[in-house]
Amino acid sequence: MVRNSRSKGFTLIELLVVIAIIAVLIGLLLPAVQKVREAAARSQSQNNLKQIALATRSFEANHETTPPIFGQLRGSGTSGSVFYHLLPHFEQSAVYNLGPDAARAQPLKVLRHPADRTMTGDGVFDLPTAAPSWAASTGTANPYPAWANSANTTWGLSSYSANWQVFGDQGARLTKIQDGLSNTIIFNEKYAVATRPSGNPMFGATLWGYGVDPRTIPNDFTPALAVGQYPGDAQWANGLAATSLYVNGYWPRTGFVNKGGPVTTAWTGTAPWMCRCMLRPEFAPPPNNAHCLKSQSISSSGIHVAFADGSVRFISSGVSDPNWSAGETPADGEVIAPD
Numbered sequence: 001m002v003r004n005s006r007s008k009g010f011t012l013i014e015l016l017v018v019i020a021i022i023a024v025l026i027g028l029l030l031p032a033v034q035k036v037r038e039a040a041a042r043s044q045s046q047n048n049l050k051q052i053a054l055a056t057r058s059f060e061a062n063h064e065t066t067p068p069i070f071g072q073l074r075g076s077g078t079s080g081s082v083f084y085h086l087l088p089h090f091e092q093s094a095v096y097n098l099g100p101d102a103a104r105a106q107p108l109k110v111l112r113h114p115a116d117r118t119m120t121g122d123g124v125f126d127l128p129t130a131a132p133s134w135a136a137s138t139g140t141a142n143p144y145p146a147w148a149n150s151a152n153t154t155w156g157l158s159s160y161s162a163n164w165q166v167f168g169d170q171g172a173r174l175t176k177i178q179d180g181l182s183n184t185i186i187f188n189e190k191y192a193v194a195t196r197p198s199g200n201p202m203f204g205a206t207l208w209g210y211g212v213d214p215r216t217i218p219n220d221f222t223p224a225l226a227v228g229q230y231p232g233d234a235q236w237a238n239g240l241a242a243t244s245l246y247v248n249g250y251w252p253r254t255g256f257v258n259k260g261g262p263v264t265t266a267w268t269g270t271a272p273w274m275c276r277c278m279l280r281p282e283f284a285p286p287p288n289n290a291h292c293l294k295s296q297s298i299s300s301s302g303i304h305v306a307f308a309d310g311s312v313r314f315i316s317s318g319v320s321d322p323n324w325s326a327g328e329t330p331a332d333g334e335v336i337a338p339d
Contacts, residue, residue, distance in 0.1 A: 041113065042115075042304070042314075045189060048110050048160065049305070050310070052086070056187075057310050059089050060174050066167055068082065068167055069081070069167045069169060069211060070251070071169055074171075078100065079100065079213050090110050100147065104210070105156060108208065111157070111159060112158075113159035113189060113298050115299075116159040116298055117298075118191040119159060120192070124156055124157060125192075125207060126155075128153060129142050129143075135200060135243045136200065137200065145216075147212075155207040155208075156208050157207065157208070158206045158252050160189060163255045164254065165256075166328075169231065178331040179334055182307055187305070188303055188304065189296065189297055191206065191296040194290035197289065201249040203249060204292025209252075210251050212245045212246060220241045221240060238261075239261070239275060256275055256277060281294060282297070283301075284296070305327070315327075
């Protein structure tokens, strides 16, 4: 008797059905995986901001002042950015001990948002000595402050910025924030790198160690600063020279804009801006159309923010300009936190 030795296999139709089922399952799983990744990234960002906020409160408790945006503590000692001064308070003493110039080339995990699509793979940025001009749409300018060795063009990036209106050039006492600690923003998310097709500045990056002490560039202000003088209302009312290092897009700060006089809005009227930015963040804009002086959210639905009381909250993308502005100004009498 002859037996049929052929084994039964999948028919073409059966194979196509299996492939279709697998494709459907993958299609169902991918959104779930993406949501898990987004939730993990948001949680990490929240933890990063919490660590930065607590480091600030620890620093202020020890020194009776916060660090300045950039400069010396109480006008003497080592000059550095707000993040440089905070390094020992988030367990980065080894980096701090390198000094401001060597330290600024180091990438820092606590300053990296895992979903920031503008962050480089190695967490650093190459800043040329002939960078695109921040005062004109063409040409180049040297962005290097006198304290930074321009032979080393590597700078560490940050996905977070400090509120210039709180820290200023001399630091601040948190206990003297008139609008309330829980109403006042001290740090928030921001793209690590931002460019836009037009406007000045057109290019920028959030370099955590960048900055310049205003006392070293006295003639960039009007009226010019006296020896050892910090800028005050007289200077902020006039804004700065457009070519000044103080106004370029490489600082790790937000809440600042080079506009001294009134910029009429529905809520500020004719009051002078005094170089305080009064506008809400850009919410997940394309990286090639982001304003390097503004805040940017990583998520289109909102932005994570650290307040002066150490809390971290997620502010909806529906927040209004007036409410965001109220959160950035520490002493304008507003007591409404951003919604």
